[in-house]
Amino acid sequence: MDIAPSPLAQPFPAIPPVAGVTLRIARARYKQWDRCDLTYVELAPGTTVAGVFTRNVCCSTEVEMGREQVLLGSARALVVNAGNSNAFTGFRGREAVEQIMAQVAQHLECKPSDVFVSSTGVIGVPLPLDKAEAGVAAALNAVPCSWEDAANTIGTTDTFAKGAVATAVIGDRTVTLAGIIKGSGMIAPDMATMLGYIFTDAAVDPAFLQSALSAASDTSFNCITVDSDTSTSDTVLAFATGEAGNMPIASFDDTGADAFAAALFDICRQLSHLVVRDGEGAQKFIEIEVTGADSDESARRIGLAIANSPLVKTAIAGEDANWGRVVMAVGKAGEPADRDKLAIRFADKWVAQAGLAVDSYDEAPVAEHLKGQDISVGVDLGLGDGKAKVWTCDLTHGYISINADYRS
Amino acid sequence: MDIAPSPLAQPFPAIPPVAGVTLRIARARYKQWDRCDLTYVELAPGTTVAGVFTRNVCCSTEVEMGREQVLLGSARALVVNAGNSNAFTGFRGREAVEQIMAQVAQHLECKPSDVFVSSTGVIGVPLPLDKAEAGVAAALNAVPCSWEDAANTIGTTDTFAKGAVATAVIGDRTVTLAGIIKGSGMIAPDMATMLGYIFTDAAVDPAFLQSALSAASDTSFNCITVDSDTSTSDTVLAFATGEAGNMPIASFDDTGADAFAAALFDICRQLSHLVVRDGEGAQKFIEIEVTGADSDESARRIGLAIANSPLVKTAIAGEDANWGRVVMAVGKAGEPADRDKLAIRFADKWVAQAGLAVDSYDEAPVAEHLKGQDISVGVDLGLGDGKAKVWTCDLTHGYISINADYRS
Numbered sequence: 001m002d003i004a005p006s007p008l009a010q011p012f013p014a015i016p017p018v019a020g021v022t023l024r025i026a027r028a029r030y031k032q033w034d035r036c037d038l039t040y041v042e043l044a045p046g047t048t049v050a051g052v053f054t055r056n057v058c059c060s061t062e063v064e065m066g067r068e069q070v071l072l073g074s075a076r077a078l079v080v081n082a083g084n085s086n087a088f089t090g091f092r093g094r095e096a097v098e099q100i101m102a103q104v105a106q107h108l109e110c111k112p113s114d115v116f117v118s119s120t121g122v123i124g125v126p127l128p129l130d131k132a133e134a135g136v137a138a139a140l141n142a143v144p145c146s147w148e149d150a151a152n153t154i155g156t157t158d159t160f161a162k163g164a165v166a167t168a169v170i171g172d173r174t175v176t177l178a179g180i181i182k183g184s185g186m187i188a189p190d191m192a193t194m195l196g197y198i199f200t201d202a203a204v205d206p207a208f209l210q211s212a213l214s215a216a217s218d219t220s221f222n223c224i225t226v227d228s229d230t231s232t233s234d235t236v237l238a239f240a241t242g243e244a245g246n247m248p249i250a251s252f253d254d255t256g257a258d259a260f261a262a263a264l265f266d267i268c269r270q271l272s273h274l275v276v277r278d279g280e281g282a283q284k285f286i287e288i289e290v291t292g293a294d295s296d297e298s299a300r301r302i303g304l305a306i307a308n309s310p311l312v313k314t315a316i317a318g319e320d321a322n323w324g325r326v327v328m329a330v331g332k333a334g335e336p337a338d339r340d341k342l343a344i345r346f347a348d349k350w351v352a353q354a355g356l357a358v359d360s361y362d363e364a365p366v367a368e369h370l371k372g373q374d375i376s377v378g379v380d381l382g383l384g385d386g387k388a389k390v391w392t393c394d395l396t397h398g399y400i401s402i403n404a405d406y407r408s
Numbered sequence: 409m410d411i412a413p414s415p416l417a418q419p420f421p422a423i424p425p426v427a428g429v430t431l432r433i434a435r436a437r438y439k440q441w442d443r444c445d446l447t448y449v450e451l452a453p454g455t456t457v458a459g460v461f462t463r464n465v466c467c468s469t470e471v472e473m474g475r476e477q478v479l480l481g482s483a484r485a486l487v488v489n490a491g492n493s494n495a496f497t498g499f500r501g502r503e504a505v506e507q508i509m510a511q512v513a514q515h516l517e518c519k520p521s522d523v524f525v526s527s528t529g530v531i532g533v534p535l536p537l538d539k540a541e542a543g544v545a546a547a548l549n550a551v552p553c554s555w556e557d558a559a560n561t562i563g564t565t566d567t568f569a570k571g572a573v574a575t576a577v578i579g580d581r582t583v584t585l586a587g588i589i590k591g592s593g594m595i596a597p598d599m600a601t602m603l604g605y606i607f608t609d610a611a612v613d614p615a616f617l618q619s620a621l622s623a624a625s626d627t628s629f630n631c632i633t634v635d636s637d638t639s640t641s642d643t644v645l646a647f648a649t650g651e652a653g654n655m656p657i658a659s660f661d662d663t664g665a666d667a668f669a670a671a672l673f674d675i676c677r678q679l680s681h682l683v684v685r686d687g688e689g690a691q692k693f694i695e696i697e698v699t700g701a702d703s704d705e706s707a708r709r710i711g712l713a714i715a716n717s718p719l720v721k722t723a724i725a726g727e728d729a730n731w732g733r734v735v736m737a738v739g740k741a742g743e744p745a746d747r748d749k750l751a752i753r754f755a756d757k758w759v760a761q762a763g764l765a766v767d768s769y770d771e772a773p774v775a776e777h778l779k780g781q782d783i784s785v786g787v788d789l790g791l792g793d794g795k796a797k798v799w800t801c802d803l804t805h806g807y808i809s810i811n812a813d814y815r816s
Contacts, residue, residue, distance in 0.1 A: 058739030058747040088735050090748060090764035123732030124765045227718040232736055310635040310718070314811035324531030327496050328640055331466030339466040340498060356498035357532050396812065400805050403722035 008277035008285050008373060008393070009160040015147040015178045016165070019201040020044030020241025024142040025153040028135025030083030030121065030128070036153040038132075040139035041078040041197070042108070044241045049075035049116070050210035052217045054234035060087035061094045062117050063233060069113050073206030075239055076114040077104050079136060080154045080195060082182075083121040084128075087232040092126035099129055103136050118195050118235050120182065121156055151180040154195055157402075158182050158278050164270035168202070168263035170246040170256025175202035177263050181236075181271040183278070196221070196236040196271050202260060203242035205250035212261045213238045213268075220268035223300060223390040225307045226279040227399070238264070276391045281398025284316055286375045286391065293386030294336040302379065303390035305333035313395035316377075319370040321363055323351045330379060341382030346370065416685035416693050416781060416801070417568040423555040423586045424573070427609040428452030428649025432550040433561040436543025438491030438529060438536070444561040446540075448547035449486040449605070450516070452649045457483035457524070458618035460625045462642035468495035469502045470525050471641060477521050481614030483647055484522035485512050487544060488562045488603060490590075491529040492536075495640040500534035507537055511544050526603050526643050528590065529564055559588040562603055565810075566590050566686050572678035576610070576671035578654040578664025583610035585671050589644075589679040591686070604629070604644040604679050610668060611650035613658035620669045621646045621676075628676035631708060631798040633715045634687040635807070646672070684799045689806025692724055694783045694799065701794030702744040710787065711798035713741035721803035724785075727778040729771055731759045738787060749790030754778065 021043060025036040051070040053063045069075075079100050086093045097119075101112040108114075119127060151161035166177045183194035204212075213236070221236055242248065249257045277285055288306050293299035306312055309329040315322035323344045330337050340355035347369040351361055369375070375394075429451060433444040459478040461471045477483075487508050494501045505527075509520040516522075527535060553561075559569035574585045591602035606621075621644070629644055650656065657665045685693055696714050701707035714720055717737040723730035731752045738745050748763035755777040759769055777783070783802075 055742075056736065056739035057745050058735045058750065088732060088747065088760070088764060090762070092764070123735065124760065126764075232739055310807070311811060314808060317808070318812035320812075324496060327466045327531065328464065331464035331640055334463075337465050339496065342466065352496070352532065354498070356496060356500070356534075394812075395808065397805055397808050399718070400722060400725070400803065400808055403719060404726035404728075404802075404804065 005159040006278050006282055008282055010274065010277060012148045012151065012161050012163050013165055015163055016176060018176050018178050018199045018241065019243035020047060021199045021239070023145050023147065023150040024139045025145050025149055026135050026139035026142050028081065028131045030081060030131060033083070037082040038135040038139050039080040039150050039153045040136065043076050043078070043239055044243055045076065047075045047239050047241045048073055048204055048206040048209055049237060049239050050206060050213040051235065051237045052214060052221065054232060056232045058088065058232050060085060060119065060233045061097050062086060062119050063235060065097060066116060066235060069116060070210065072113055074114055075116055076108050076110040078116045078197065078237065078239070079104060081119040081127060081132065082154055082156050084119055084125055085121045085123050085233050086119040086127040087123045089124065089126040096127035096129055096132055100132055100136055103133060107140050116237060118233065120195055120233055123232065147178060147180060154180060155182040160278060162271065162274035162278065164267045164274070166263040166267040168256060168259040170202060170249065170260060173244045173246040175200055175244045175246060175260070177267045179267045179271045181275060183275040194221070194234045194275055198238040198264070198267055200240050201242070201244040202240050203244065203246050203248040204240040204260065205248055208250050208257070209238055209240055212264050215261070216265040216268040220265065220272040223303070223388065224272045224276050225304055225390070225392050226276065273391055276393050279393035280402045281396040282393030283396050284373055284375050284394040286316060286377065286393060288390050288392070289376070289378045290381070291378070291387045292381040292383055294384050295386040296388055298335040299386040299388035300390065301335050302330055302333045302337070303388050305329045306377065306379065307390045307392035310395055313392065316370065316375055317394035317396045319367070321346055321351065321366040321370060326377065326379060336383060337381055338383065343380040343382065345378040347376050413567045414686050414690055416690055418682065418685060420556045420559065420569050420571050421573055423571055424584060426584050426586050426607045426649065427651035428455060429607045429647070431553050431555065431558040432547045433553050433557055434543050434547035434550050436489065436539045438489060438539060441491070445490040446543040446547050447488040447558050447561045448544065451484050451486070451647055452651055453484065455483045455647050455649045456481055456612055456614040456617055457645060457647050458614060458621040459643065459645045460622060460629065462640060464640045466496065466640050468493060468527065468641045469505050470494060470527050471643060473505060474524060474643060477524060478618065480521055482522055483524055484516050484518040486524045486605065486645065486647070487512060489527040489535060489540065490562055490564050492527055492533055493529045493531050493641050494527040494535040495531045497532065497534040504535035504537055504540055508540055508544055511541060515548050524645060526641065528603055528641055531640065555586060555588060562588060563590040568686060570679065570682035570686065572675045572682070574671040574675040576664060576667040578610060578657065578668060581652045581654040583608055583652045583654060583668065585675045587675045587679045589683060591683040602629070602642045602683055606644070606646040606672070606675055608648045609650070609652040610648050611652065611654050611656040612648040612668065613656055616658050616665070617646055617648055620672050623669070624673040624676040628673065628680040631711070631796065632680045632684050633712055633798070633800050634684065681799055684801050687801035688810045689804040690801030691804050692781055692783050692802040694724060694785065694801060696798050696800070697784070697786045698789070699786070699795045700789040700791055702792050703794040704796055706743040707794040707796035708798065709743050710738055710741045710745070711796050713737045714785065714787065715798045715800035718803055721800065724778065724783055725802035725804045727775070729754055729759065729774040729778060734785065734787060735760070744791060745789055746791060751788040751790065753786040755784050
């Protein structure tokens with residue numbers, strides 16, 4: 001099956017090298033394909049790490065081990081396998097991950113726990129030990145590659161390479177943050193997995209890096225949805241090599257901490273939006289802003305209920321200003337809401353207020369807005385100060401084609 | 409837009425008259441269509457009533473009022489409007505419902521609170537007072553009609569008329585339960601609404617009727633899903649005229665109580681399955697059985713997570729034995745689960761056990777099962793005794809066509 005690039009695709013940005021980060025790729029041939037499918041990232045000694053992982057309780061071995069590894073706070077390498085998620089493979093899957101960790105650790109003369117492994121692709125098939133071993137050996141000796149090459153290599157059925165860059169000033173140093181991500185394109189019987197990696201030359205204490213990454217994820221990766229399904233392998237890792245030579249950041253009181261956290265959020269937001277823009281079958285990028293909710297968390301849940309509603313998503317695909325479906329989605333969220341205080345807008349045009357259609361409702365400008373690629377939906381609950389933004393794409397025939405028409 | 413009958417449609421059953429229940433239909437012309445769209449059911453004096461309603465907090469006026477009316481326990485009439493849901497219409501919508509209640513109450517010389525009103529169709533447009541008044545007037549004077557006529561008249565974009573019948577022996581009397589239901593076909597910008605009505609000639613105390621209906625709903629109407637969206641108007645009402653002359657049932661200690669509750673559950677199950685069989689775009693009817701869960705409620709939530717997963721539904725549409733997606737859906741349910749104890753089957757063929765694919769897995773019989781119209785998926789958690797069955801349909805291009813391709 002050949003999938004055309006998403007109409008919402010964006011060009012790969014110019015990302016400079018990040019000191020202490022070397023990218024290499026190789027062919028492990030996890031699937032019958034002629035492309036690189038193993039990414040190896042070498043990180044300078046002293047690199048710190050933080051991570052956020054899927055909440056799916058049927059998570060992969062890679063996720064289980066990654067959760068433990070980030071607690072140790074140090075990293076020397078990352079290996080990403082594409083074409084096989086190694087999820088739901090029991091002890092056999094664990095053996096494969098441990099083999100990769102040992103192989104890289106021997107090469108770098110580091111602890112196996114400093115080697116992070118992710119895998120994405122078919123579920124239920126243990127990662128073949130021989131292919132993994134040969135692939136890692138080839139990658140260790142490959143010439144360094146570009147960010148775009150690495151972004152392409154971690155992808156599976158992504159329709160475009162996804163990367164982002166940001167900078168922050170810390171004291172007298174300008175640090176760079178570079179990120180690549182894959183996700184949301186898939187072919188049955190593979191499973192969509194979001195894998196994101198952020199690299200910075202900043203010196204950052206791992207505990208601070210973790211708290212900054214968790215906070216940034218809450219309003220970026222945790223506020224996007226394509227189809228409400230949660231992968232068994234979702235992972236975002238942030239690595240800080242310290243090569244920029246800034247005074248290490250260990251708390252929000254430290255110089256440049258706010259700037260670094262802002263840059264980290266910026267790159268998380270960029271990367272998360274790119275995943276939505278490559279959502280299966282996506283024709284429109286949708287931002288849903290919820291205000292006036294009981295709390296920020298309540299606003300986020302209401303936003304996700306709207307973003308996950310097949311009826312809302314198909315209405316927007318059909319360029320139909322069907323605000324009744326937004327009302328329905330607010331009501332089913334299970335969060336505090338008062339029907340008679342609810343207001344709904346498309347772009348900046350309020351279509352319903354105080355629980356009923358606005359008297360002077362003119363559908364023409366709303367219909368015009370819905371013809372575009374970037375759609376804005378606003379909901380005001382009229383209850384409190386809680387607010388959130390979530391992002392999703394529309395639900396089209398393309399989603400069905402990708403996920404149902406092809407058979408394994 | 410013209411929608412072909414669901415391939416899962418079933419013929420309308422032979423339903424006998426129920427003593428104390430008279431059905432009439434009329435043209436209120438809520439939409440530009442040439443069909444009856446107002447159903448009026450007259451109920452004998454002494455009829456008791458119970459109801460279950462949507463949990464959507466943005467519910468319609470009809471639902472709000474219905475909730476209060478069932479607490480009073482008595483009913484004389486039911487009016488169902490098709491083509492306009494009257495939801496999210498504020499005080500104007502309430503005015504329309506009160507007008508209908510008053511008009512019927514005057515005709516029957518009963519209390520307005522004995523007149524139940526439901527509406528289904530477009531959201532956000534107040535039910536027009538003049539059309540409602542003329543429609544009710546016509547219906548009051550219409551000749552009685554059949555169950556099938558009434559089932560067709562409460563429908564909106566349903567592709568077939570849905571009804572069911574059951575009987576129970578109470579002491580020396582055999583009582584009849586008859587039910588009609590609409591739901592799950594829809595055209596933008598209308599909103600799918602499940603409206604179900606059950607009529608019996610049994611004499612049943614309203615409190616017992618309510619507890620029996622609530623219990624039956626928990627494992628029927630509350631265990632079906634088409635697309636995870638919850639209508640603002642969902643309503644199931646049960647009316648008992650008492651004309652069969654049995655000793656009234658007031659508790660499970662009374663003669664025939666178990667038989668009546670079993671028949672009520674039987675009819676609820678039949679009606680709920682018919683809604684799934686008319687699910688938008690449905691090509692396959694799917695039963696998901698969850699066993700070995702921490703509790704029955706946990707099993708139900710896991711079953712619904714599977715049933716609502718777009719990836720599971722598209723895999724089944726594609727006749728793809730993609731059990732990895734079932735694993736994913738179990739894991740995202742947020743319920744107790746242990747990946748390494750999980751077992752999954754299609755029909756009676758276990759495809760995964762103890763957290764990985766079965767060694768001797770032969771896909772051929774599973775692939776054969778998936779080609780059929782009735783699909784059975786089983787999940788055993790291996791944790792406890794909790795169990796549940798839920799029912800859904802597959803997710804196909806038909807769903808997108810119905811909900812996105814047509815514009816208002």
